[in-house]
Amino acid sequence: MNCNTFYNEPVTDTPLRAPMEIAFDYTRSLGPVLGQFMTALRERRVLGARSADGTVHAPPFEYDPVTHRPPAELVAVGPAGTVLTWTWLDRPLTGQPLGRPFGWALIRLDGADTAMLHAVDAGSAAAMRTGMRVRPRWASERVGSIRDIECFEPGDAAPEVARPAAEDADGSAPVTMTVTPVRLRYEHTASPGESTYLRGLAEGRLIGQRCPACGKVYVPSRGTCPVDGVPTDQEVELPDTGTVTTFSIVNVAYPGQQVTPPYVAAAVLLDGADIAFAHLILGCAPAEVRIGLRVRAAWRPRDEWGTTASTISHFTPTGEPDAPYETYARHI
Numbered sequence: 001m002n003c004n005t006f007y008n009e010p011v012t013d014t015p016l017r018a019p020m021e022i023a024f025d026y027t028r029s030l031g032p033v034l035g036q037f038m039t040a041l042r043e044r045r046v047l048g049a050r051s052a053d054g055t056v057h058a059p060p061f062e063y064d065p066v067t068h069r070p071p072a073e074l075v076a077v078g079p080a081g082t083v084l085t086w087t088w089l090d091r092p093l094t095g096q097p098l099g100r101p102f103g104w105a106l107i108r109l110d111g112a113d114t115a116m117l118h119a120v121d122a123g124s125a126a127a128m129r130t131g132m133r134v135r136p137r138w139a140s141e142r143v144g145s146i147r148d149i150e151c152f153e154p155g156d157a158a159p160e161v162a163r164p165a166a167e168d169a170d171g172s173a174p175v176t177m178t179v180t181p182v183r184l185r186y187e188h189t190a191s192p193g194e195s196t197y198l199r200g201l202a203e204g205r206l207i208g209q210r211c212p213a214c215g216k217v218y219v220p221s222r223g224t225c226p227v228d229g230v231p232t233d234q235e236v237e238l239p240d241t242g243t244v245t246t247f248s249i250v251n252v253a254y255p256g257q258q259v260t261p262p263y264v265a266a267a268v269l270l271d272g273a274d275i276a277f278a279h280l281i282l283g284c285a286p287a288e289v290r291i292g293l294r295v296r297a298a299w300r301p302r303d304e305w306g307t308t309a310s311t312i313s314h315f316t317p318t319g320e321p322d323a324p325y326e327t328y329a330r331h332i
C-alpha cells in the first residue's frame, strides 16, 4: 500500500485526507481444464465442456455439475454466438475491455448451452439487442487469456481463420498460469484523533490521547476509549523511546518491498503509552531483537517531514538494559 502526501488543510482541526492505492498482481495456476481453455484461446479457438447430461458449458466447468467429476470431453464451440441479455456501459473504467462505451453481454456461443460474459463493441446502446449475432474480435497479440478475445462485435461469420499455435510468437507450450492485476484507489479520511497524531508526526512529535475515565494513553488515538466508550480528548506528548512487546522476523520477499529480508516488524510500546503500535526494528541483526528490547525512533531527515506519513523511518536499539518484565507484561 502506498500512502501519499496528506493534504495540508488551512484549519488545523479539519481531519486530514490522503489518496491511497492498493495494487498487486494476483497470480494463480489455471488447472487442467481452464489451462486448455486459455491455450485454445491463444490459438483463436473456444472450448466448452460436455456434461454427463449432454449439455455443453462454455466457458468449460472444472467439475461436472451432474457427476462432480472433471469433464470427460472438451469440444470446440462458436466462435460466433447469440446475445442472450446485455447492459450498456456509458463510462468504462480503467482496465475494462474497451475504452469507449460498450455492452456487457451474456453470449451463448454456437454449439454451447450456457452463456459467457464478454464485451460487445456495438457502437451504441441502440445497436444492441437480445438475439443479435456476434463474433469475436481477436487480440492482435494473444497470450492465453480471456483477453485474447478483445471483445465481440456484431456479425455472424468468423472474420479470421484459426491458425495453429506454432505460428504464434508464444510458441506451443500449454498455458498454465494466469495473472489478474488488482488495484484499488480510494481516499482515506483520518479521524480527528488520527489527524492529531499525523500532524504531530509532521512536527517530529508523538501525540497520544488519555482516557479521562481509566487514564490509559492511546497512540495513535481513535478518539474514544474502547474500554469506557468516552472521548479521549486530553492530548499527551510521548517520548520517542519504547519497548518491543512482540515481533516477527520477515523472511518473505514480495514486489515493492522497501527493506531487504530478513528484517523485523515489531509491536513497540512507547514509554507512557498503554497500547503498542507496529513498526520496523532496524540497526541490529534480526536475531538480536527480543521481547523487552529498548528501542528509539529513527526519524527521517527533517526536510522530509510533512511529505510522508512515515516521518519515523524505523526504531533502533537504544543499548539500554532490557525493560523489566512487569512494564510490558500486559501487552504480550
Ligand SMILES: [Zn+2]
Residues within 6 Å of the ligand: 211, 212, 213, 214, 215, 216, 225, 226, 227, 228, 229
Ligand atoms: Zn478508558
